[in-house]
Amino acid sequence: MTLRISLAQLDYTLCDFDGNLARMRVAIAAASQAGADLLVFSELCLSGYYPQDIVEEPDFLPRQQAALDALLELSRATDTALAIGAVTRNEGVGKPLHNSLLLIKRGEIVLRYDKQLLPTYNIFDERRHFEPGVNQAALFELKGHRLGFLICEDAWNSEGKDYAIDPVKTLAEAGAELLISINASPSHVGKPAQRHALFAGIARHWRLPLVYVNQVGANDQIVFDGGSFVVDPLHGVVHHLPLFETALETLEFEQGFRRQGQALDQAVELHLADSEFYYRQIILGLRDYAAKIGFHKVVVGCSGGIDSALTLALAADALGAHNVVAITMPSQYSSRGSVTDSVALCANLGVSLLEHPIAELVAGYRAGFAGHFHTQPSGLTVENLQARIRGTILMEYSNHFGHLLLTTGNKSEISVGYCTLYGDTNGGLNIIGDLYKTEVFALAAHYNQRHGRELIPQAIIDKPPSAELAPDQQDSDSLPPYPVLDEILKLHIEGSRLRPAEHAHADAFVAELLAAGDGALVERVLGLVAKSEFKRRQAPPIIRVRNRAFGNGRQMPIATAW
Ligand SMILES: Nc1ncnc2c1ncn2[C@@H]1O[C@H](COP(=O)(O)OP(=O)(O)OC[C@H]2O[C@@H]([n+]3cccc(C(=O)O)c3)[C@H](O)[C@@H]2O)[C@@H](O)[C@H]1O
Ligand SMILES: Nc1ncnc2c1ncn2[C@@H]1O[C@H](COP(=O)(O)OP(=O)(O)OP(=O)(O)O)[C@@H](O)[C@H]1O
């Protein structure tokens, strides 16, 4: 018999139980209308993924229960069964909670399954809160189809993780005929293709079709790209929902999948060029961060350099140009281009630009120290003073107008600590902090291409990177050229987590440096990375776009002899 399955790819706000329930209610109405037998939501959909230590708050479970009760009530009015994710209580030994799947039909929970493989690596920390489920085949028969349920990491055993159990095997051997996987799978460059390859392999190996539902949207650093899909054992992934957008779609399943009566029997490829992927992930990341917190406008220091230009351009697309304010703060060391290029950039983007010069403030500060320093501060102290005065001015605009300050450091600078604490590191969110400087240039070029116009002036893209904190200063005075620095950093920070092609490239590049006797340079870079951990610990959250981002994806001590 034909089974109609709806896939609900929704954007949940963490612990907004009423709001999440309202989103689910709309999906239930649409799926019922479409005659769905089963509506599949994503992992932990009632609370959103991942509520972290909020799950330990005494009123977390009662508040989630109220939403669940309302959902059970809603489900009485429809024939559509609902597969949802929720935190449940563990009545046995171990951690007090489970990460569970509940199958709901006509007001009853007809199946409960507790996630068996709990990811605890990189950005994940599920073992901190949850006890794994015991080896259990979560089977349920619906319209003559034996469905087998999984929760996200349950299917990732084959990814070199070497878990002792394989929930997919358990289900296959117990006689599942169609696998249903609910997920909260964070996005980074290369991830959608990785998922397709993994799940196509599973479907082929076990000769089982599969439905994969992911959430979409951003929660702090983490962005979910959605991209839910269905897999046919012969053809691989035969259909996917859009990336970076909410969606609800109803498919038919009998021997294979059908969409609006058409058989889905062709493999579909999902390919976004890296720059476009970064663009879409960052836009969604900023938009959701601002919306979920309640910021409407952002403020950015505009130096006439590439980092602030790209930050402004992305912010203008994410929030609307009228919601972005740029501030130019020329000093005695600022090039003419610093202001003229800023004016051109902001005019192109339609962003308002305010001028707030700092020369007098710097002079006043320097004079104020002279008595105690027995000389006026100079060198690095004055470089940092300028950055801090700018950082303070930006925070004053943020305080006064209530705008979110976007900080503008890229991954290369953040890696080696080439930034001033309480200066240009000030801010509430960093949207380009997981892009190496070479990727910042590539994304700026892509941005212009995407808009069919040179919105970011070529003069900004072409100028040599400079902090402009001292006369004729260039980044290359203190750092190796960015194409060299970035390859060393990629290998050091991301290593085995790089995509194969990136890994091979960085590996060969660094091997060549070492063969050319540049071992000291590599050592210096590694030393700078280690020494600047204290700055990263105090830095604003970064929207994650690569597999290993700074933040809780790379947890390093500060006071270490390593
Ligand atoms: N392990 C540790 N734990 C806690 N605190 C530690 C610490 N080590 C140093 N510190 C503290 O940190 C201070 C040094 O850090 P900080 O004040 O930031 O200054 P610092 O790292 O010495 O200098 C900033 C560097 O960034 C460059 N910069 C600045 C601004 C923008 C750009 C750009 O192109 O974007 C580049 C600038 O040219 C300079 O080379 C020390 O005085 C000390 O107070
Ligand atoms: N003259 C300035 N006016 C306004 N903001 C500035 C100015 N100089 C620096 N900033 C702020 O400090 C950040 C660090 O800038 P800096 O020029 O030192 O180096 P950068 O990392 O090359 O960044 P960018 O490419 O944006 O210039 C800038 O992105 C900007 O937000």
Ligand SMILES: NC(=O)CC[C@H](N)C(=O)O
């Ligand atoms: N929520 C999860 O279990 C996520 C882990 C999984 N490996 C993923 O990234 O897709």
